Amino acid sequence: MAVYAWRGISAKGRNIKGVRDADNPKALRVLLKRDGILVTEMFEESEARRKASREVDFKRLFQRVSTIDIAISTRQLATLLKSGIPLVEALSALIDQLDQPELKAALTQTRDRVNEGTSFADALRAHPKIFGHLFVNMVAAGEASGTLDAVLSRLADFLEAQAKLKNKVFAALAYPAFMALMSLGIIFIMMVVVVPKVTAIFDDFKQSLPWYTSLLIWVSDTVTSWWWLILILLVGAVFGFRRWRGSPDGRKSWDKMVLGVPLVGRLVVMIAVTRFARTLATLLASGVPVLNAMEITRNVLGNTELMRVIEEARASVREGESIAQPLRRSGRFPPIVTHMIAIGERSGQLEEMLEHVASAYDTQVDARIGAMTALLEPVIIVVMGGVAASIAFSILMPLLQINEFVGQ
Numbered sequence: 001m002a003v004y005a006w007r008g009i010s011a012k013g014r015n016i017k018g019v020r021d022a023d024n025p026k027a028l029r030v031l032l033k034r035d036g037i038l039v040t041e042m043f044e045e046s047e048a049r050r051k052a053s054r055e056v057d058f059k060r061l062f063q064r065v066s067t068i069d070i071a072i073s074t075r076q077l078a079t080l081l082k083s084g085i086p087l088v089e090a091l092s093a094l095i096d097q098l099d100q101p102e103l104k105a106a107l108t109q110t111r112d113r114v115n116e117g118t119s120f121a122d123a124l125r126a127h128p129k130i131f132g133h134l135f136v137n138m139v140a141a142g143e144a145s146g147t148l149d150a151v152l153s154r155l156a157d158f159l160e161a162q163a164k165l166k167n168k169v170f171a172a173l174a175y176p177a178f179m180a181l182m183s184l185g186i187i188f189i190m191m192v193v194v195v196p197k198v199t200a201i202f203d204d205f206k207q208s209l210p211w212y213t214s215l216l217i218w219v220s221d222t223v224t225s226w227w228w229l230i231l232i233l234l235v236g237a238v239f240g241f242r243r244w245r246g247s248p249d250g251r252k253s254w255d256k257m258v259l260g261v262p263l264v265g266r267l268v269v270m271i272a273v274t275r276f277a278r279t280l281a282t283l284l285a286s287g288v289p290v291l292n293a294m295e296i297t298r299n300v301l302g303n304t305e306l307m308r309v310i311e312e313a314r315a316s317v318r319e320g321e322s323i324a325q326p327l328r329r330s331g332r333f334p335p336i337v338t339h340m341i342a343i344g345e346r347s348g349q350l351e352e353m354l355e356h357v358a359s360a361y362d363t364q365v366d367a368r369i370g371a372m373t374a375l376l377e378p379v380i381i382v383v384m385g386g387v388a389a390s391i392a393f394s395i396l397m398p399l400l401q402i403n404e405f406v407g408q
Contacts, residue, residue, distance in 0.1 A: 004021075004025070004028050004042050004043065005017070005043055005105075006020065006039055006042040007039075008032060008041075009038045009040060010037055018095075018104065020112050021113070025042055028042060065129075068159075070130065070159055073103065074156040076094055077091070077094050078149050078150075080093060081149035088115050091111035094107060106131075111123075119140070121136050121139040121143055124139060133299060134279065134300065137283070137288055137292065138151050138154075139151065139155075141287040142287070144287065145286075145287045151286045151287075155286075158282045161358075165271065172373045175377070176380055179377065179380050180380055180384075183380065183384035187387055187388065187391075190388070191220045192220070192224050195217070195220040196224060198395050201399070202217075202398060210394070212394045213394045213395070213397065252305070256304075256305045259332070263372060266368070267369070269306075269333075272302070273333065273337055273357065273358075274358050276300075276310070277337070277361065278354070279300050280297045281352075281354035283296060284350060284351045284354075285351045290323075291314060291318060294314040298310040298314070309332050313327050325342075327341065337357055337361075340353050340356065341357070
């Protein structure tokens with residue numbers, strides 16, 4: 001059975017497109033005709049990919065499937081299932097109101113495979129870039145336990161919380177980053193345009209210049225003459241750093257170093273604890289076995305050093321230990337977290353205790369990000385103001401000396 005991409009006209013006269021499995025083009029036309037769709041164009045998936053590689057769709061470049069898109073669709077699907085609508089019909093209703101092309105195509109293929117008898121989780125597993133390991137495993141647990149609607153609601157809550165945390169960090173850092181870039185741009189203009197014009201006055205006098213003025217002139221000449229080389233070196237340094245950090249050894253070294261940075265390391269741990277607690281609670285509450293849940297949770301932390309800690313904890317749990325003991329031994333997780341996990345394990349309320357941990361640390365992350373942002377803005381202003389003041393001082397002091405020389 002081949003996979004076809006198609007375009008057509010719906011019964012309401014709208015231009016629509018999608019992806020669907022069929023034995024041949026004729027069978028696809030029959031299937032779509034039953035749905036009230038008149039096919040105007042179709043081609044196999046391989047041909048569609050070749051066509052897409054020749055055509056640059058600028059709109060799709062900026063229409064990636066975001067976490068919030070998946071969260072909204074997941075919640076809508078959960079609502080439809082809770083209303084008693086069968087899964088295939090619920091997926092069809094969801095697809096009809098989607099505008100995101102990649103998500104719509106993925107769900108269309110998923111619906112067709114489910115209609116053919118494939119499990120929902122296995123159908124989703126064919127789209128790992130959209131539906132990750134965590135999503136698929138939770139859906140599989142929901143299907144096995146007969147609580148798919150409840151699991152999807154819980155999964156939507158989790159995805160919304162993850163998107164909220166990500167947006168929170170981005171929004172907090174966006175303004176300081178913008179300020180830093182603006183300040184660097186202003187200093188660059190001063191070094192290239194203003195400083196050469198002002199320091200040209202010094203060439204008319206044979207008076208020796210202070211070392212800081214000579215340094216300023218040298219930096220200005222270098223930036224003006226070799227800006228292209230500096231740009232190439234900067235791009236090369238960024239590329240080299242990204243390549244080094246992308247290597248296994250480089251990422252391990254970088255992640256371990258980040259955890260040791262004052263303020264930043266503490267924030268990274270707090271964010272990781274929030275992800276760990278919320279993800280593990282969501283998986284355990286959905287019926288995923290603890291070892292599988294810890295393996296999935298390990299992959300959402302984003303820091304290899306903390307991932308190593310979770311992997312070691314998972315191995316210890318496999319040998320009969322509790323979750324709290326290996327986490328406490330690692331020294332990477334705050335004592336209050338391991339203490340609360342231990343209480344949850346003893347009382348049989350681990351999921352609820354993990355939710356409390358996630359909520360508490362989510363509040364702390366808010367406070368820490370706010371404090372760091374409030375501290376970062378004046379630091380940037382002071383540093384950039386100091387640089388501008390140094391440039392002005394390096395120019396004005398020789399001018400004053402020249403003034404005194406001329407006055408004599």
